[in-house]
Amino acid sequence: ILNVEQSPQSLHVQEGDSTNFTCSFPSSNFYALHWYRWETAKSPEALFVMTLNGDEKKKGRISATLNTKEGYSYLYIKGSQPEDSATYLCAPGGGAGSYQLTFGKGTKLSVIP
Amino acid sequence: KAGVTQTPRYLIKTRGQQVTLSCSPISGHRSVSWYQQTPGQGLQFLFEYFSETQRNKGNFPGRFSGRQFSNSRSEMNVSTLELGDSALYLCASSLEYEQFFGPGTRLTVL
Numbered sequence: 001i002l003n004v005e006q007s008p009q010s011l012h013v014q015e016g017d018s019t020n021f022t023c024s025f026p027s028s029n030f031y032a033l034h035w036y037r038w039e040t041a042k043s044p045e046a047l048f049v050m051t052l053n054g055d056e057k058k059k060g061r062i063s064a065t066l067n068t069k070e071g072y073s074y075l076y077i078k079g080s081q082p083e084d085s086a087t088y089l090c091a092p093g094g095g096a097g098s099y100q101l102t103f104g105k106g107t108k109l110s111v112i113p
Numbered sequence: 114k115a116g117v118t119q120t121p122r123y124l125i126k127t128r129g130q131q132v133t134l135s136c137s138p139i140s141g142h143r144s145v146s147w148y149q150q151t152p153g154q155g156l157q158f159l160f161e162y163f164s165e166t167q168r169n170k171g172n173f174p175g176r177f178s179g180r181q182f183s184n185s186r187s188e189m190n191v192s193t194l195e196l197g198d199s200a201l202y203l204c205a206s207s208l209e210y211e212q213f214f215g216p217g218t219r220l221t222v223l
Contacts, residue, residue, distance in 0.1 A: 004155075032210050043116070043214040044203070051210075089156070094210045098169040099144055101212060103156040 006090055006104035013080050014112050020076045021107040023090030028053075028068035031094030034101060035064055035075055039086045047075075047088075080111045115140065117206050117215035125221045131192040134218045138185050138206030144168075145187040146212060147179060151200045159202075162187055194222045 005024045013019050023033070032051045036044040048057040053068040061078045077084055087108045093101035118137045126132050138145050147159040158171040162181035179189040185206070191198055199222045205212035 034212070036214075041216075043216045046211055046213065049211050091156075098161055099146060099207045099210055099212060100158050100161055100169050100171075101146075101148075101156075102158070103148075105153075105155040 004090065004092060004102050004104040006088075006107050008107060009105065010108040010110070012110045012112060015080060015082060017080050017111075018076065018078045019080055019109070020074055021088055021109075023073040023075070023104055025071050025073075025092050025102075028071060028092075029095070030092040030102075032092070033066050033068075033073050034091045034093065035073070036089040036091065037086045038089055038106070044089060077109070080109070082111045082113050085109055085111045117204060117213055119202075119204055119215040119218050121218060122216065123219045123221075125223060126194050127223050128194055128196060130194050131190060132194060132220060133188055133190045134202055134204075134220070136187045136189075136204035136206075136215060138187070138204075139208075139213055142206035142208050142213075143185055144207040145181055145185065146205045146207070147187070147189050148203045148205065149173075149200045150203065150217075151197070156203065159189065191220075196222050198222050 035047040038044040048064045050066040055066040064075045066073045087106040089106045091101035091103045120135045144163045146161040148156040161169040165181045176192045181187045201217045203217045205214045
């Protein structure tokens with residue numbers, strides 16, 4: 001996987017708005033797609049690991065879907081809160097005896113109270 | 114369970130020097146990977162170790178090297194530092210495919 005694209009690069013939303021981000025990848029030659037949340041001065045925190053085409057995962061107000069056939073994954077946040085402000089990273093990877101991840105540049109979300 | 118720890122957290126070096134960064138994985142994790150983040154770039158894969166063996170290496174010059182010890186702790190070394198090596202270096206430990214990241218070491222090269 002050479003190029004993982006995430007859009008938009010940044011996003012400002014009002015508290016209570018719902019939002020979604022896109023991660024696109026040119027090849028589905030990987031074992032799993034990972035989503036991370038990365039807050040400033042903290043470690044990236046794993047949100048989801050998805051392995052199957054059509055996978056949908058949910059954690060509270062955050063959910064994600066994976067479409068390996070068309071090469072994209074969506075992350076949804078319902079009712080954004082200020083504490084959701086962070087950079088969201090997607091990273092396909094793993095397979096062929098390696099756990100290597102290829103990261104996109106991320107989507108920086110700012111939730112305005 | 115303790116998370117991934119990295120030392121030091123901050124480091125300032127001058128061009129031409131060398132530096133060693135350390136990563137202690139989560140207990141029981143045998144795989145450690147290293148990533149570099151420079152301004153404007155996503156996290157770039159450096160290398161991956163599993164049971165003391167380098168399993169995979171990213172597209173970085175030979176000045177970047179690493180190793181893993183029998184207790185799974187890992188070190189990475191950068192020799193002959195260049196200004197462009199200024200970055201945040203993250204390590205991640207894995208039991209299976211999920212990777213858990215440390216807080217990173219911020220290296221500044223002057």
